[in-house]
Amino acid sequence: MDNHLMNRNDQTDSLPDFDTWLRQELQHSEPYIDDDGFCEQVMASLPAPRNRRVTERRYNFLQYGAVLLSSGIVAWNFPLGAMIDQLMSQSISLYSLIAVGLLGSTIATGAGLVALKR
Amino acid sequence: MDLSDEILIQRAAQEGDQRAYSQLVRRYQSQLRYSLRQLCNGDQALADDMAQEAFIKAYKALPAFRGDAKFSTWLYRIAYNLVMSEKRKKAPDVDQEAVDRAQSDEGHEEVQQLSMARDLNAAMQELSEHQREAIHLCMHRGFSHEEAASIMKMPLGTVKSHVNRARAKLQSLLDPWREEVVSG
Known part of the structure; x- marks a missing residue:
């Protein structure tokens, strides 16, 4: 029982702090969105350069x-x-x-x- | 060679170099479109329209960009204003099919990664809209509280409060799950 509690505490201590973990997870869960013609559409809509x-x-x-x-x-x-x-x-x-x-x-x-x- | 934002902005603003601006668009398109999808409740078409409009508006306003803030902060502020005024114009109608399609399109290979992303997404949905935006800007995009306040046009204290409350809520929702993953 004590060992089990100790293991659990060790595991909790080994977790990265919540902010760091959350930042990492938010960034990992973000897919890269392919350009897929987006940039060309934007450039075509820009006013002519002066x-x-x-x-x-x-x-x-x-x-x-x-x-x-x-x-x-x-x-x-x-x-x-x-x-x-x-x-x-x-x-x-x-x-x-x-x-x-x-x-x-x-x-x-x-x-x-x-x-x-x- | 990747040129810095400052050099690209200078070329685009002072010399009318559109190729320089296209590099900026390529650099920020994915991040901005993803952020706006969060802000538009998964409506990809609306988010992409808003992102396109934001890039065009930013280009026209480039000569007035003084460099007091980072280009990304300035761009987000423009995009955020556009989305907010669009939301004010019409009541938000969530295209649930578009949301489901977007979620199913995200091809995460590992089951655990998928489950984590789903749980994180579900936890994020528990937050209020402002809390979600504040967490996204500060913890996901890495903007400072001051930058997030300027993007969201809110007092600094309000943004800090949104971040703290959101963080506490996410922690209470996700901590048991984190421990479970570690203990196997």
Whole structure:
């Protein structure tokens, strides 16, 4: 009787813990489901791939075009002559004026590009 | 050579490489279809339709996949949502013939293996639907509780509670059987 109980306890102790056992059994009882045309069906139903590189290049081209166009419009309407006359009358050197103008337009264009990129 | 999920996703999402995506479909189709069959009460046709729709939806959403979760977790979440909304649309009608056919198709060679699978399946049927899903995701698929909660759209505590209750129930149902098998 005691031997029988001891054997039974030994057997119970030798069982893997329940979680491990359950995980193993659940995985063992899972059959592999053959593809059987499933993948082809999925692939046939996917939308046509877009060439992202071309799309991105077009998008960048449009961005730069928009920035250049808007800069051109601003430059066309900018009263540069009047501003130079005004500044000359205030005794500022022409070179400093050009430098300030270039710096300003570079910053504005750069900021515009960054904003568009985002 | 098997490429990692990350590389395949990158190729499919950024370069529109459908061959890369087909590798992902092949990699996960069996697991996903099996899981959805459990979720659809054995209705293979519905499960396969849902799996197909999930793969298509995942492909369309790939550019938005940020890689915060594993691809499999994300895919399961999409599939789970699809099945749940399908279940909400129409009351579930179990195709018992389909279930029986599926069970008879599973060609297990060894009698003991068959008996074990049957007993395990019977024990699983004793669980509530949420408990069964939680056990399937956490113990069968190996998702963490957090991942299962995100797939099932449930609070973490609820998922843990489902897993614990299901485990206790399965243990009470299956432990005598386990001991019997060991003692012969």
